Amino acid sequence: MIELKNVHKSFGQKRVLGGIGLRIPDGSVFGLVGINGAGKSTLLRxxxxxxxADEGSILFDGEEIFENERKKxxxxxxxxxxxxxxxxxxxKLIELYGTFYDFDKNVFAEYARKFSIRRKDPVRNFSKGMKRQLFIALALACKPKYLLLDEAFDGLDPLARLEFKRGLLSLNEEYGCTAVISSHSLRELEDICSDFALLDGGMIADGGGIQNALDNICKFQIALPHEAKREDFPFECLSFEATGRVAKIVVRGDREETVKKIETLSPLFIEEIPVDFEELFLCEVKARGYLQ
Amino acid sequence: MKRLLRYEIKRNLLPLAVFTAIDCLIVGIVNSTTELFYTSPPPGLGMTDAVSHFPRSPLLAAPTTMLVLLCAVVPVMQFSFRMKARGADLWYSLPVRREKLLLARAIGGLALVLIPYTAAYWLGFLIIVCRENYFVLSGYPLYYLATLPAGILLFGFYAFLFSRANGVGDGIVCMIAWTLALPLLFLYLSNAFYSPDASAIHPDPYELVPFGLIIRLSDIFTLSIGAESVSARSVQTLAWLIPIAAAEGIGGYAGLLLTARRQKAEDSEQLFSSLWGYKTFLPYFIAMIASLIDFEDLTVAVIWCALLLVGGFIGFVAYRRSFRLRGRDILSLLIAFAVGVLLSVLGSKLSSGMF
Incomplete structure (x- = not known):
């Protein structure tokens, strides 16, 4: 298990993380989301x-990670x-990582074949996506117990993303690998992550199981007999949009209760629309004033 | 550690081959083409000397120069890994403690210095042995054995200085600055407290550069291998130079390893704000250079002062990487300059015997 207890980190006068507390259970695939500059990369590092950390502790299976060669x-x-x-x-990269990790050359060979990685070509001549594929292959071949990925899907084509997700899930199932992934590709994260944390202002603003979070919010499209306005919906909404008489709202809470509240407005129709992780993220950042 | 060392050796094989080839080439060319003896007495030797062949320089300069250069260049290669943010992310995320990483880099660096030096030195010796020469050949192995610890200490000192910085350029500036720090101080002191007797036993300021011990050893062995007499002063200055070099070198290695844990990945590519950096050596240099200005000729002194202040300003701009200096930078510049002027006045009074 990974445990963060009251972790603070500042760079000079700039506070990046202010009191992070988090538990990442073994075997989970954990998504780290947040707007740019939220502190995701800092947290991964x-x-x-x-x-x-300036304050607090970061424990892997109960041991501090900083300068812990054995745990690392x-x-x-x-x-x-x-x-x-x-x-x-x-x-040369295989040599480097083979020095420090239990590198599985067969696993690397398999991904090298899937990604068409040219082993003897200089990495500087690779495209962005090819570099990403190479390093993903190296990461998966090291078969770590804990895999930390920053912008995991950046630069990958759809096929490479699929192979990567398969490889990660295989590592997770076969070896119990715990992955912490930071990405702006929320649709991809929704596919593979079991839990998430939303970083905002150096704190964990929201988190938990992705499915629980999605089950806890509902999105409705409602047609009213008159022009729809925000005041017509006297309950808390994560998001409100209106075009003429049609309103779209996203609400956190019990679905049945929300439907009852909407029915009191005598709508012409109510339609529930599925909510995905990206929508949840957008609602959260909107609620925090980042998006008007 | 074994795996790390093995990787370090493998990683450095190509640079090692290149350095060895270059070193051997330079020393080989110098030792093959330079005249090894005079057939008439060199200037300063009287015609009464009956020997018809007079040894020239035993050509220690070439391998010695390469040794000093390697001791300065190799730390830049070995310790710049953490001076890029991406490099720091890689090396500090790997399962190796920072002390071990630095130790492996230091050992790798010493191999990069000593192996090319050894190969070039003995190639040069072999060339001399195969040619007609009038040298005391037993001096060569002794000189080699004397320069080994001196080179190791020099490498440690430069490795420490370079690794204080957060960027390669700043690291090189740091090495140059601290190379000149002690000589400048002694230049001032020797001007202020000059006496003919004192100069007999303390080193000249230029000898107090970190590679001063190697230079002094080179001078001594050049004379002894050339069958010339070595002055007592030459040997006596070793009493200063050996402890200074030892303190610098041992201090360098200790500092390098003991401060390893405190090195922060987030400092990569940031301003060099360490106490070993600009905020210490800029005021120091301004004060020391100002202290050497002779204020008796006011016209010339004013020109020097103006140049010094402009140079100091440029130094702070280089430090801050911006023309927008802070108030404390300007204050530091002016105070250092004032201290330097005071030291100059004090020094001229001391040297004229007024105190």
Whole structure:
């Protein structure tokens, strides 16, 4: 289990994380979401032991991670822009990671074949997506117990995304790998993540099981006999849009109770629309004033 | 650690081959083409000397220069890994403690310095042995053994200095600045407290550069291998130079490893705000250079002062990477300049015996 207890991190005068408390159970695929600058990358780097928290503790199976060589052997960080030197090839990267991890060359070979990775070509000549594919293959081949991925899907084509998700789920099922993924591709996260945390202002603004969160909100399209206005809906809405007599609302809470409240407005029709994770995210950031 | 060292050796194989080839090429060319003896006495030796062949320089300069260069260049190669944010993310996320990583880099760096030096040195020696020469050949192995610890200490010092910075450029500036720090101080002190007797036993300011010990050893062995007498002063200055080099080198290694844990990944590519950086050596240099200005010729002194203040301003701009300096930077510049002027006045009074 990964546990963060009251973690604070500042860069100079700028506070990035202010009192993060989080539990990531073993075997989960955990999504980390938030607007740009929310602190997702900082949190991942803290988890990887790259940064040291100013306050609080970050525990992996009860042990502090910072400078814990033994525990870090079970952990792999894939940043959004991984480092490589000018002349680096896939072969040299295999040597590097093989030095520190229990590298499975067969797993790498399998992904190298799927992604058509050219092992002896300099990485600097790869496209953005190809670099991403290479590092994903390396990450999966290290078979870590904890996999930390920053902007996991960035640059990947739909086929590569599918292969990556399959590889991650396979790692999760076969080896009990816990993955923490930060991404702006919320649709992809919804496919694979069991839990999530929404970072805002250096704090966890929302979190828990994705399915629970989605079950807890409902979206309705309602036609009223008159022009729809916000005042017509005297209950809390995460989101409200109106075009003429048709309103779309997103509400957090019990579905039946919400329908009863809407029915008191004598609508012409009520239609429930499925809500996805991206919509939930947009509602949350709207509620926090980031989106007008 | 073994795996890390093995990886470090493998990673450095190509640079090692390149450095060794370049070192051997330079020393080989110098030692093959330079005249090894005079057939008439060199200037300063009287015609009464009966020997018809006089040794020239035993060509220690080439391998020595390469040694010093490697001790300065290799730390830049080995310790710049954390000076890019992406590099820091990689190396600090790997399952290796920072002390071990730095130790492996230091060991790898020493191999990159000592192996090319050793290969070039003995190639150069072999060339000399195969040519007609009039040298005391037993001096060569002794010189080699003397320069090994000196080179190791120099590498440690430069590795420490370079790794204080957050960027490669700043690291190189730091190495240059602290190379000149002690000589500048002694230049001022030797001007202020000059006496003929004192100069007999303390080193010249230029010898107090970090590679001063290697230079002094090179001078001593150049004379002894060339069968010339070595002055007592030359040997006596070793009493200063060895402890200074040892303190710098051992301090460098200790500082490098003991401060490893405190190195922050988030400092990569940031301003060099360490106490080893601009905010210390800029005021120091301004004060020391100002202290060397002779204010008796006011016209010339004013020009020097203006140049110094402009140079100091440029230094702070380089530090802040912006023309918008802070109030404390300007204050620091002016106070350092004032202190330097005071030191200059004090120094001229001391040297003229007024105190």
């Amino acid at each position: 803290l988890l990887a032991g790259v940064l040291r 052997r079970t952990l792999f960080l894939l940043p959004d822009d991984p480092f490589y030197t000018t002349g680096t090839t896939a072969e």
